[in-house]
Amino acid sequence: MERIVLSLLVDNTAGVLSRIAGLFSRRGYNIESLTVGVTADERYSRMTVVSVGEQEILDQIEKQLRKLEDVRDIKELKPGHSVYRELILVKVSANASERQAISAIAEIFRATIVDVGRDSLTVMLTGDQSKLDALINLLGDYEILELARTGLTGLSRGSDDIRYLP
Numbered sequence: 001m002e003r004i005v006l007s008l009l010v011d012n013t014a015g016v017l018s019r020i021a022g023l024f025s026r027r028g029y030n031i032e033s034l035t036v037g038v039t040a041d042e043r044y045s046r047m048t049v050v051s052v053g054e055q056e057i058l059d060q061i062e063k064q065l066r067k068l069e070d071v072r073d074i075k076e077l078k079p080g081h082s083v084y085r086e087l088i089l090v091k092v093s094a095n096a097s098e099r100q101a102i103s104a105i106a107e108i109f110r111a112t113i114v115d116v117g118r119d120s121l122t123v124m125l126t127g128d129q130s131k132l133d134a135l136i137n138l139l140g141d142y143e144i145l146e147l148a149r150t151g152l153t154g155l156s157r158g159s160d161d162i163r164y165l166p
Helices: 017-027 055-067 096-108 129-139
Strands: 002-010 033-038 045-054 071-076 081-093 112-116 120-127 144-149 155-157
Touching: 002 017, 002 055, 002 155, 017 045, 017 055, 017 081, 045 055, 081 129, 096 112, 096 120, 096 129, 120 129, 129 144
Parallel strands: none
Antiparallel strands: 002 045, 002 071, 033 045, 081 120, 081 144, 081 155, 112 120
16 A cells, blocks of 8 residues: 655635545545645645555546646655645643643653643644654553644645646
């Protein structure tokens, strides 16, 4: 099984996300991660789609996406030639005596404590998937109350393959 990370530049219109997700669903392709946000040009959104499968299936996914009217550009974000990041928020049960230890773990990862409650701490971290997994593993000694991950987002390195749309 291989993994593909695609960066799609799509029209920022209603229904685009549904059409792209529908393409995956109809063909039985799995989406491991999907993030979407408007670009500097409000007419377009950037979608980062991560999928896993055999190379033949992954090639087919890209071909099918290129056929969609709303898709303006597709780039495969290859490791080493791209920057990937993910964000995680982890709410951990923490009494007064546990706060220092949890804060020390957060500091090791350069994570930020974004909320402190009477009996909990919320930690925020950005990084690659393995860094986030390592934080979760270390916080596993404490009770994790809630966890939210954004999914992968990324851009290619440098400015050689920038596509400007009219």
